[in-house]
Amino acid sequence: MTTAAVVYRSRTGTTRRYAEEIGAHLRAHGIDVTVGSIGDCDMAALGDVDLLLLGCWTNGLLVIAQHPDQPWVAFARDLPRVRGRVGLFTTYRLATGSMFGRMKAELRGRAPEPALELKSRDGRLSTGDRAALDRFVAGT
Numbered sequence: 001m002t003t004a005a006v007v008y009r010s011r012t013g014t015t016r017r018y019a020e021e022i023g024a025h026l027r028a029h030g031i032d033v034t035v036g037s038i039g040d041c042d043m044a045a046l047g048d049v050d051l052l053l054l055g056c057w058t059n060g061l062l063v064i065a066q067h068p069d070q071p072w073v074a075f076a077r078d079l080p081r082v083r084g085r086v087g088l089f090t091t092y093r094l095a096t097g098s099m100f101g102r103m104k105a106e107l108r109g110r111a112p113e114p115a116l117e118l119k120s121r122d123g124r125l126s127t128g129d130r131a132a133l134d135r136f137v138a139g140t
Helices: 014-028 070-078 099-107 127-138
Strands: 003-009 032-037 051-057 059-061 064-067 085-091 116-120
Touching (some): 003 070, 014 032, 014 051, 014 085, 014 116, 014 127, 051 099, 064 099, 070 099, 085 127
Parallel strands (some): 003 051, 051 085, 085 116
Antiparallel strands (some): 059 064
């Protein structure tokens, strides 16, 4: 059975809701999924999952200098080496800007290049998000 972990950092609950929707979509496809915040996850187990989805709310000046917040950065730096496919997700108010680039930079050397980027303003999975998740799971 395919295993997945969806790990997030949320400030207002929007990113948590998005993580839960991602987890529910994966479960509906028969994947064994764990969804949790960066403070509640089992760090050691993350290196062994088949799919790892990491998310954070978009921090920064509304349209420039977007970046993950400091607790997410600290989490990423402590992440064990990841063997499975990695996807990133974020929630935002106006724009994601450099968010994904910054997230990738923090993961460099600890995880394969992320194969998925999802973003949402309201924490809901769109039809496009669902299709992208399906391609990610299939490895295409």
